[in-house]
Amino acid sequence: MPKEYCEKQTISFREKVYKAVKKIPKGKVMTYGQVARVIGSPRAFRAVGNALDSNPDIEHVPCHRVVKSDGNPGGYRYGTKKKLSLLKREEVVIKDRRVVI
DNA sequence: GTCGTGACTAGCC
DNA sequence: CGGCTAGCCACGA
Numbered sequence: 001m002p003k004e005y006c007e008k009q010t011i012s013f014r015e016k017v018y019k020a021v022k023k024i025p026k027g028k029v030m031t032y033g034q035v036a037r038v039i040g041s042p043r044a045f046r047a048v049g050n051a052l053d054s055n056p057d058i059e060h061v062p063c064h065r066v067v068k069s070d071g072n073p074g075g076y077r078y079g080t081k082k083k084l085s086l087l088k089r090e091e092v093v094i095k096d097r098r099v100v101i
Numbered sequence: 102g103t104c105g106t107g108a109c110t111a112g113c114c
Numbered sequence: 115c116g117g118c119t120a121g122c123c124a125c126g127a
Contacts, residue, residue, distance in 0.1 A: 013124065032109055036123085047123040049108040054125090068109070075108030083108095106126090113119080 013044065014051035021052070024065045027091030029099050031069040053077065065090075071098040 016039035024030050030038075032045040041047070052063040055077070064086040068074040076083035084094060093100040 033111095036109090041123070043110085043121085044123045045109050046107070046121090047125085050106090050124055052108060063108080066108080069111095073108090077108070080108090104127090107124100110122085111120095114117090 013039070013041070013047055014054070016040070017048050017051040018055070018057060018061045021061045021063060021066055022057075024062055029065045029067050029071075029087065029092055029101055031067060031101070032074070033069050035066060049075070065092070067099045067101075071101055073097070073099065 017035060020035045020038045021030070032048045033042065036042050036045040036048050039048075048066070052061070052066065055061050055063050058077075064076060064083045066074070067083075067087075073080040073083045073087075084097060084099075087099055088094045
């Protein structure tokens with residue numbers, strides 16, 4: 001069940017995540033670990049997924065550009081299939097249902 | 102204040 | 115090489 005978007009709820013670590021994801025250039029993808037590392041918590045890749053789970057700026061934060069370290073789509077609130085479709089629609093190279101970083 | 106969950110990663114067997 | 119376990123961070127109840 002949707003826990004609704006908590007835009008006004010506590011945000012601190014998440015804010016960094018959104019910022020980092022927003023900085024992802026078009027046609028490129030980043031891994032959860034990479035994002036976590038960029039924000040200063042290389043071991044918070046778990047929280048990264050958590051933050052994107054309540055992505056308040058789904059339209060501004062290209063969470064679909066965030067994939068697993070293996071290039072696997074990982075997960076997507078709106079369907080992993082859609083994620084790959086979106087990536088393919090961009091300039092991201094998809095190979096065998098996996099993202100090429 | 103404590104436990105459980107989640108879109109993960111790395112190490113170990 | 116392949117599968118599994120443990121660990122990690124943040125948030126909700």
